[in-house]
Amino acid sequence: MAGALAAADQVVPLDFNLYMQGKFVYERNCIVCHGQRGDGNGEMSPTLKPKPRSFREGMFKFRTTPYTMLPTDDDLRRTITHGLSGTAMGAFSHLQSDEVEAVIAYVKSFSRRWRKPENYAEAISLAPAPEWLKKESEVKAHAGVGQKLFATNCAACHGEKADGKGAAAIALKDIWGLPAAPADLRQPHPRCGDGPEDLYRVLATGLNGTPMVSFEATLSEAQRWDVVAYLLSIRLPSVPVL
Structure with a gap:
């Protein structure tokens, strides 16, 4: 009951002044890609890959x-x-912080999902990074375990080498009907963020609107950290810009 009330409390009436400020910020910074209607069809959209996010479905990956x-x-x-x-x-x-708050309010206006309490939830309490992650010798052992877990749970889409070329990759689509190419998990700067906790967060929450589901019920916290250790062990070096 308390959780339902907490979710309902997050549905707040539209603040017209905040909305108008957010509209101004959006039109100056976002409209060229995300479009006037927030549908991802801005002027620059045809030239961009991946396509800018449509806000109209209220689905957010991260x-x-x-x-x-x-x-x-x-x-x-x-x-x-x-x-x-x-x-x-x-x-x-x-x-500025007030501009960010305003554009968040404006982005929410594009989808009716923000008006329904059942679509809200509190942030998941994510497990802190284990102490062994600071010890190179232990990380190697955990990465070995993570490699086996990856082969069983992730390789079909992300490929045996984690290069995004799994057997199922070619047929994957997102809810927008666009190809949902699995990420090349070797890249030095993953889209979700560079830190171990960023990788862990995606394993725990999944990516809305894509075939990347949550592994919260499939892998234990310890197993998810083992997979993170493996992904860190195969990360390619970042090439400096000359």
């Missing part, structure tokens, strides 16, 4: 909330201010 649930404001704030590596979504760190 969250701390359970699979299928709406993100928290902190989740949206993180994406806006830090961007998404490997996409046209840059870091809008130049925006």
Whole structure:
């Protein structure tokens, strides 16, 4: 009962002044990619890969909330201010905090999912990084375990080499009907973030709107950290820009 009340409390009446400020921020910074209607069909959209996110379905990949649930404001704030590596979504760190709050409110206006309490959930309590992650000798052992778990649970899509070329990859699509190419998990800057906790978060929450589901019920916390150790062990070096 308390959880339901907490979710309902998150549905707040529209603040018209905040909405109008957010509209101004959106039109200056976001409309060229995400479009006037928030459908991902902005002027630059045809030239971009991956395609800019449509906000109209209320589906957001990068969250701390359970699979299928709406993100928290902190989740949206993180994406806006830090961007998404490997996409046209840059870091809008130049925006003032009130501008970020306003554009978050405006983005929410594009989908009716934000009006329904059942779509809200509190952030998942994610397990802290284990102490062994700081010890190279122990990380190697855990990575070996993680490699076996990866082969069983992830290789069909991400490939045996974690290069995104699994047997099932070619047929995967997202809810927008677009090809959902599995990530090359060897890349030095994953879209979800560079840290071990970022990789763990995706394993726990999944990516809404894509075939990447949550492994919270499939893998234990310890097993998820083993997979993270494996992914860190195969990460390619970052090449400096000359």
